[in-house]
Amino acid sequence: MPSTRTSAETAARQAAAPILSARELCVDFKLEQGWVRAVDGVSFDVRRGEVLGIVGESGSGKSQILMAAMGLTAANGRCSGSVTFEGEEVLNATPDRLDRIRGSSMSMIFQDPMTSLNPYMRVVDQLTEVLVAHQGKSRAEAVNIAVEMLERVRIPDARRRISLYPHEFSGGMRQRVMIAMALLCRPALLFADEPTTALDVTVQAQILDLLNGLVHELNAAVVIVTHDLGVIARLCDRVIVLYGGRIMEEAAIGDLFTTPHHPYTQGLLAATPRLDDDTAHDLRTIPGTPRALAGQISGCPFAPRCERRMERCTVETPTLRRTTNGKRAAACHLVTA
Numbered sequence: 001m002p003s004t005r006t007s008a009e010t011a012a013r014q015a016a017a018p019i020l021s022a023r024e025l026c027v028d029f030k031l032e033q034g035w036v037r038a039v040d041g042v043s044f045d046v047r048r049g050e051v052l053g054i055v056g057e058s059g060s061g062k063s064q065i066l067m068a069a070m071g072l073t074a075a076n077g078r079c080s081g082s083v084t085f086e087g088e089e090v091l092n093a094t095p096d097r098l099d100r101i102r103g104s105s106m107s108m109i110f111q112d113p114m115t116s117l118n119p120y121m122r123v124v125d126q127l128t129e130v131l132v133a134h135q136g137k138s139r140a141e142a143v144n145i146a147v148e149m150l151e152r153v154r155i156p157d158a159r160r161r162i163s164l165y166p167h168e169f170s171g172g173m174r175q176r177v178m179i180a181m182a183l184l185c186r187p188a189l190l191f192a193d194e195p196t197t198a199l200d201v202t203v204q205a206q207i208l209d210l211l212n213g214l215v216h217e218l219n220a221a222v223v224i225v226t227h228d229l230g231v232i233a234r235l236c237d238r239v240i241v242l243y244g245g246r247i248m249e250e251a252a253i254g255d256l257f258t259t260p261h262h263p264y265t266q267g268l269l270a271a272t273p274r275l276d277d278d279t280a281h282d283l284r285t286i287p288g289t290p291r292a293l294a295g296q297i298s299g300c301p302f303a304p305r306c307e308r309r310m311e312r313c314t315v316e317t318p319t320l321r322r323t324t325n326g327k328r329a330a331a332c333h334l335v336t337a
């Protein structure tokens, strides 16, 4: 269930400067018929020790937000707005600078372990590469650190298994190897894109708990992308609900689950019979069809599926408005304070 932190911890975190800030981030892709917008004016902050969830249906732009922040947008894409990491702009950073940030301070867990694991290289070589290249460790030191990290992600017999190739690990174990790899450089900021989707429920829970523990130990900031509200409930402090590339709602985890303000969030939660039921929390069960990728359209992107749609909703785009205490925000004409 929703992770709990003391109010003192939360207050201290809110006072700290964000490690990552996105402002009016847009990601566009060039297709044969012209440019289309996948991420549309997204702004958020993340601080050390905080786990931010980004939730939304397939195609809502979740991965592209992470890719933009990592400087990994595809060649046919372009980003605008701003993403700063420790105050430094990432969107126009040189490839060298990005490489250094990615090797030492920022890392990513991809949905498919084979995206970041090379099938032709032994795990030991892949894990030690970053430590030798970016941190100047000797090979022997790097192997010891890598074995220790594999043990921490609970890979049994890690000293022997580190010499295996990725295909010699089971799916769950490969995922753990990738998590170990992402945490090896002790990143200040970790992006996780559907890190457990491919795993069965028990392994998923174990890995999320593991991630949670390691992240708090490192006092890292985490942005985790998922379509799974169960994952959000287990891990996150704060959540952004994305629809059609735009933020529909942002709230602390407890507020989102107890009093969702936006009709889309309400729909998601209604489509999720019980959050503690590990078999029934897939957002893809919400009725209707997700919005097609489109350029800037007028009106609320959720209007075609919204049961509470009013006349103005199809002509006037609702802005993301903060509540008076600044703690949450929603983009809906019905939400006024």
Ligand SMILES: Nc1ncnc2c1ncn2[C@@H]1O[C@H](COP(=O)(O)OP(=O)(O)OP(=O)(O)O)[C@@H](O)[C@H]1O
Residues within 6 Å of the ligand: 029, 030, 031, 038, 056, 057, 058, 059, 060, 061, 062, 063, 064, 065, 074, 076, 077, 227, 293
């Ligand atoms: N290189 C590309 N060229 C054109 N369109 C792209 C490209 N990469 C992504 N898109 C489009 O951008 C939109 C957002 O994609 P994104 O991968 O961020 O979705 P997502 O929310 O992560 O979905 P999923 O849950 O399926 O992973 C999608 O419509 C996708 O098809």
Ligand code: SF4
Residues within 6 Å of the ligand: 262, 263, 264, 300, 301, 302, 303, 304, 306, 307, 308, 309, 310, 313, 318, 331, 332, 333, 334
């Ligand atoms: S702005 Fe209108 S269409 Fe959009 S979510 Fe609110 S009520 Fe529904």
Ligand SMILES: [Mg+2]
Residues within 6 Å of the ligand: 062, 063, 064, 193
């Ligand atoms: Mg994705």
